[in-house]
Amino acid sequence: MKPAAFDWTKIKNIQKIHRLLYALGLGPLIGRIILLLTTTGRRSGMRRVTPLQYELIGTGYYVGAARGLKADWVRNIQTDPHVEVRVGARHFFANAEVVNDASRFADFLEVRLERHPRMIGLIMEKAHGLSRHPTREQLEELAKTEAFVILHPSKFSEN
Numbered sequence: 001m002k003p004a005a006f007d008w009t010k011i012k013n014i015q016k017i018h019r020l021l022y023a024l025g026l027g028p029l030i031g032r033i034i035l036l037l038t039t040t041g042r043r044s045g046m047r048r049v050t051p052l053q054y055e056l057i058g059t060g061y062y063v064g065a066a067r068g069l070k071a072d073w074v075r076n077i078q079t080d081p082h083v084e085v086r087v088g089a090r091h092f093f094a095n096a097e098v099v100n101d102a103s104r105f106a107d108f109l110e111v112r113l114e115r116h117p118r119m120i121g122l123i124m125e126k127a128h129g130l131s132r133h134p135t136r137e138q139l140e141e142l143a144k145t146e147a148f149v150i151l152h153p154s155k156f157s158e159n
Contacts, residue, residue, distance in 0.1 A: 015050065015051045018030060018036075019049060019051055022051075022086060027086060027089055028089050031088025031089070032088070033054070034052065034054070035051070035052055035061060035086060035087040036049055036051055036052075036085070036086040036087075037049070037050045037052055037063065037073060037083055037084075037085055037151070038050075038083060038084035038086075039073050039076035039080070039096075040076060040079075040080045040082075041076055042075055042076050042078075042079035048076060050073045052064075052073075054087070055108070055111055055115065057111060059153065060150040060151060060152055061094070061151040062111075062148055062149070062150055062151075063149050064108070064112070064147075065146060065147045065148060065149060066127065067146075068145050069098070071147075077098055077149060078098060081097070081098075082095060083096045083151065085153070092153045092154065093154045094153045094154055095152045095154060096149050096150070096152075097149065097150045097152065098147055099147060099149065099150060100143065100146075100147040102141075102144065104148075105140070105142070105143035105146065105147070105148060106136055109134075109139045109142070110136075113134075117132075121133065130142070
């Protein structure tokens with residue numbers, strides 16, 4: 001099953017809503033699944049805020065990049081890994097680590113599938129053309145076109 005072409009304009013509209021909810025003080029509600037990542041534009045030098053789904057694994061905040069290394073926010077991180085993060089009511093600085101290792105990527109997706117089987121299963125089916133319960137091999141194959149980022153909070157950075 002081949003996925004249909006994904007319409008990224010829909011995602012941009014949803015991201016506007018997420019930014020608005022944070023701006024309205026609803027960060028503690030939406031922050032259970034969405035964080036705001038602020039990067040520095042690699043060409044403009046301007047601050048760029050991107051809402052992203054995340055998983056807290058250990059002390060790191062893991063965020064997937066469905067567009068892989070082509071995602072603007074990932075490309076910004078590759079230029080400058082020092083970022084700002086808002087998760088609910090928390091605000092902190094972090095160092096971002098871009099990961100595109102197939103095994104680690106599959107580990108990350110297995111955690112996501114375990115924690116959110118319906119939502120992530122649906123994404124696997126609709127966006128990637130996989131079954132809702134993909135095999136480890138399928139997840140590793142998917143890693144060839146995607147990446148994820150681990151946000152490591154800096155010591156003494158919390159506001």
